[in-house]
Structures are given as structure tokens and as C-alpha cells.
Amino acid sequence: MKAIASTKKQIIHLPVHVAIVPDGNGRWAEQHGLSRLAGHRAGVKIMRSMIEYLNDYQIKYVTLYGFSTENWNRPEDEVKGLFRVLEERIGKDVPKLHKKGVKVRHLGRLEELPTWLQKSIKNAEELTKNNTGMTLSLAFNYGGHVEIIDAVRRIIAEGIPSEKIDEKLFSSYLYTAGLPDVDLLIRTGDELRLSNFLIWQTAYSEYYFTQSLWPDITKEDIDKALLAYSQRERRFGAL
Ligand code: IPE
Ligand code: MG
Numbered sequence: 001m002k003a004i005a006s007t008k009k010q011i012i013h014l015p016v017h018v019a020i021v022p023d024g025n026g027r028w029a030e031q032h033g034l035s036r037l038a039g040h041r042a043g044v045k046i047m048r049s050m051i052e053y054l055n056d057y058q059i060k061y062v063t064l065y066g067f068s069t070e071n072w073n074r075p076e077d078e079v080k081g082l083f084r085v086l087e088e089r090i091g092k093d094v095p096k097l098h099k100k101g102v103k104v105r106h107l108g109r110l111e112e113l114p115t116w117l118q119k120s121i122k123n124a125e126e127l128t129k130n131n132t133g134m135t136l137s138l139a140f141n142y143g144g145h146v147e148i149i150d151a152v153r154r155i156i157a158e159g160i161p162s163e164k165i166d167e168k169l170f171s172s173y174l175y176t177a178g179l180p181d182v183d184l185l186i187r188t189g190d191e192l193r194l195s196n197f198l199i200w201q202t203a204y205s206e207y208y209f210t211q212s213l214w215p216d217i218t219k220e221d222i223d224k225a226l227l228a229y230s231q232r233e234r235r236f237g238a239l
Contacts, residue, residue: 007223011230015183017061018054019198019205022047024189024213031213037081042215044085048093051136053219055100057226061135061179063107065197069143083113086140087120094124101133107175108142109150137179144199147175176201184229188214188221206232 022043029039047064054062066086072079094104104124111118121140151173155165171177182198182205190211194202208225212218 007220007227011223011226013230014057014059014226015206015229016059017063017180017182017184018059019063019065019182019185019202020050021065021185021187021195021197022189022214022217023187023191025215027189028213028215036078037085039215040078040082041085044089046215046217047089048096050217050219050222051097051102051134052100053222055102055134057222059134061137063137063139063176063179063182063198065142065195066138066140067108067142068139068196069109069141069146070196083117087117090120090124094127097136098128098131101131102128103131103133103135104128105135105137107137107139107147109146110141113141135179137176139197142175142197144194144196148200150175171200174200181205184208184225186210186222186225188212188217204234204236206234 025039025043026036027039028042029036032038051062051064067082071082097104104121104127106121106125110121113121117140121138124138151170154173155170160169176198179201182202184207185194185198185202185205186208187193188210190209190213192209206229208228210217210221210225212221
């Protein structure tokens with residue numbers, strides 16, 4: 001515990017926006033002789049305690065990669081099961097997060113998700129819409145490429161003249177409109193890639209990769225990620 005306290009003391013600069021790629025549920029399940037779905041259940045279950053821990057740090061924006069547009073390529077049973085698990089957890093956890101002032105929003109193509117999951121996400125957004133604490137963005141059926149395509153389609157549909165298109169305007173057509181760019185991206189599960197997550201918004205992010213599988217993630221891992229971030233010097237291309 002002493003070590004954690006001293007890690008915390010060394011964290012001087014906190015990120016405003018933390019994005020998380022929770023990877024390793026399947027491998028965790030395999031290690032424990034369980035089904036992949038049991039791995040997802042374990043992973044989604046510990047999500048709230050990590051969100052609350054980031055909330056204790058007063059991180060203002062947290063964005064989670066729950067289901068990517070590429071995850072549809074997994075076996076149907078796994079996809080369906082994962083949706084059920086997500087829906088179940090939203091029902092259980094969002095009221096608790098609501099009490100902490102967390103505002104939930106969805107990023108991605110909502111209309112392609114099962115209607116019962118859409119409903120649960122919309123209810124969460126509705127319940128928390130007036131909250132002023134942390135903004136928790138849930139990227140379900142999210143893909144960085146389709147996000148850009150959807151933005152371009154809307155810009156064209158609205159007849160925006162090309163000379164009006166700049167970075168600020170373009171950002172405002174992304175699912176993440178109104179959110180600041182990502183400061184720190186954390187990926188668990190020992191994979192060193194972005195996997196089509198927030199490709200526009202992470203142009204200048206700091207990355208933190210850990211070998212921990214997501215269901216094994218601890219508060220100490222979060223402390224370490226925040227400490228690593230705090231110790232980096234960000235120059236955004238300047239000297
Ligand atoms: C991450 O765990 C959860 C989702 C992508 C939804 P994985 O299911 O990718 O776990 P591994 O990579 O197979 O261990
Ligand atoms: Mg994976």
C-alpha cells in the first residue's frame with residue numbers, strides 16, 4: 001500500500017481524457033479454463049471499479065472500447081453473448097455511476113446493434129444527461145474508419161462548402177463531437193496496436209501498454225499508467 005501512495009504522490013500532471021482498450025478477456029478465460037464469454041463477463045464486471053477509480057482521480061473524460069466494427073467477425077455466439085453481458089452490466093452499473101455524477105454517451109453506429117441493447121444505451125444516456133461529472137463514452141459498434149466515413153457523409157449531405165472544412169469543423173462531425181482529444185490511451189493484454197480506435201482523436205496521445213489481461217487489471221495498473229503519463233513531456237510537434 002505504501003508503494004501505491006508514493007506512486008500517487010509522484011503523479012503531477014493528470015490527463016483530461018483517458019481512452020481504454022480493454023484487451024485479453026479471451027486469454028484470461030483460457031488461463032482459467034473458462035469459456036470466452038466467462039472472460040467477457042469477468043472483464044465487463046470489473047469495469048465499474050476502474051471507472052470509479054479514474055473518477056476518484058477526477059479524470060473528466062473516459063472512453064471505453066467495448067465492441068469494434070471488426071468484432072462482428074467473431075463467432076455469432078460470442079457476439080450475442082457479449083451484447084447480453086454489456087446490456088446486463090449497463091443495467092446494473094449505470095445507476096451507480098449516475099449517483100456519482102457520471103454522464104454516459106455512446107460512440108458508434110448505434111442503429112446496427114440489437115434493439116434491446118440500443119434501448120439500454122439510450123436509457124443510460126437519458127438517465128445521466130444532466131450530470132456534470134465525468135463523461136463516460138461507450139464505444140460499442142465503433143470503428144475509427146467508419147466514424148470518418150460517417151462524418152464525411154454528413155458533411156456532404158449538409159452541403160458544407162469545401163473551403164469551410166477545417167480540423168475544428170471536421171471534429172465536430174465525428175461521434176466524439178465536443179470531447180477533447182485523447183491525452184492517454186491505455187491498452188491491456190500485451191498487444192501494441194490501436195485497432196481502429198479513435199484514430200483521429202489519438203493523433204497526439206500518449207500510449208501506455210501493459211501485459212496485464214483486462215480481467216486482471218488493478219488500481220495499481222491505473223496508477224502506473226497515470227504516473228507514466230505524468231512523467232512524459234508532451235511537445236505536440238514543437239521544440
Ligand atoms: C477484449 O478481449 C474484449 C473485446 C474485444 C470485446 P478479447 O476477447 O479480445 O480477448 P483476447 O484478445 O482474445 O484475449
Ligand atoms: Mg483481443
